[in-house]
Amino acid sequence: MPTIKTQALTHIYSSGTPFKSVAISNVNVEIAQGEFVGLIGHTGSGKSTFVQHLNGLLEPSSGSVLLDGVDINSSKRLKAQARFSVGLVFQYPEYQLFEETVYKDIAFGPKNMKLGKQEIDERVREAAGFVGLPESVFERSPLELSGGQKRRVAIAGVIAMRPSVLVLDEPTAGLDPDGCRSILKNITDYRDATGATIILVSHSMEDVARIADRLIVFHGGSVAMDGTPGEVFSRTEELGRIGLGIPLATELALRLRELGTQVPASCYTVSQLYDAIISLRGGASC
């Protein structure tokens, strides 16, 4: 049974006013338990709008969102449940921090779930561990941390609810390359440890291609492509037309293949490509 299924999902902002805009239209997507999905699209293609439907923050203008086969908008109770089972980390989540201490901020979600003190403590420590926050920052104010650390606190605040689906909206936006890499590593670690479904939103191919099992490409409010990274990247021209590039290493690999070299097309990073080329030469390193 798929964890998440959307049927003809459409959302229109400010409908009935001169400012009305159709953000997504007729989106049909099925995401199974445990999948790692990368959601890619140009700015304004409707990614954020789409993911806010998954935990019931936005209500569809038409169509429906099914979680384990039930429409989450059919009752208040189901919607509240979806809030906790689908954890959503917003874009620039550090702007939502508000508590006096890091510990209290991470505990905000679990506290809203009405868990016991013991349980909350356990979850806060576990979540902080997943994002690599040392216990020494627990008693500091979240506002005085560095940008990267603030973001970790915000992500931990959602992970602490132990959602079975974790959705992250551009979690690496505005971070330096090191910060990017380590946050993406935290996310894969979390997936490996818990088996949660992950939906990672990004406008950059380089980020998600390496770690996602499946890519869904949004364009102009609807799904333009849906498949494994290999399948999606083989449509380079089409991707170019909708303003998305493929990772440089992949492009190089594809060109080499055109020239008759046997490198696999599934190279997404320079080091993967390097290894592939080395192994082609019989493992002899130079």
Add this chain to the structure above:
Amino acid sequence: MLKDITLGQYFPGNSLIHRLDPRSKILAVLIYIVALFLAKNALSYALLAAALLVCVAISRVKPAALFKGLKPLLFIVVFTALLNLFYIRTGEVLFSWWKLVITVDGVQTAIFMVLRIVLLVSSTFMLTYTTAPMALTDGLESLLSPLKAFHAPVHEFAMMMSIAMRFIPTLVEEADKIMNAQKARGADFENGRLTERAKALLPLLIPLFVSAFRRADELAVAMESRCYHGGEGRTRLKQLKMAACDWLFLLLSSALVVGVILLKRVTL
């Protein structure tokens, strides 16, 4: 949901009314309000209502938008109507029961008062619906500029107002975002007792204030790095200019006042 606030909202358009100089629109509204307070009989109210309807029609502002703006005032309107209806005891008695007496004068005054409030509010709404906020503050600054002679900080006041207006939508959007982010962590802004709901606002208000201060700081730096130093000697990209139709518009508005004064003598 927060976006539904209409107060001072601008509906972009390109009608004759939209294109008028903001100063003539501000003055026309003031003149219209004077006319409203001079109006004493049915004919003059009819004249004023007709004038406003013509403006609404020309501007192509949807009447529904005006009604939406009036909705928050429903209570005051009803309250005023009832007060006048029951407290005025002069004139022919139409209906009386126990201590309640309704007279012809009461009914008439109630209708006039309701009309007065509705027309007053609608005319100011028409001003903000058809004038971009920036044009409105420019117009105000220009109209108030004689006060500069008395060292009133007119330019600073107008600048503050335009910045405030510019940032209302930004802050509303930001509040919406933060609210959603906290809801995603299970925050509940809608249920619970009053004290609980007030407390539930903290996760919204604290980040909102933090970001408002951050924005203010960034804006100040950005303005200073572009050499902003107040209004002295500053010129404008868009000069306000009164055109023939602006003077005509003001003339017509003034004609309304004269019309209302003349109509005072007419008795039906």
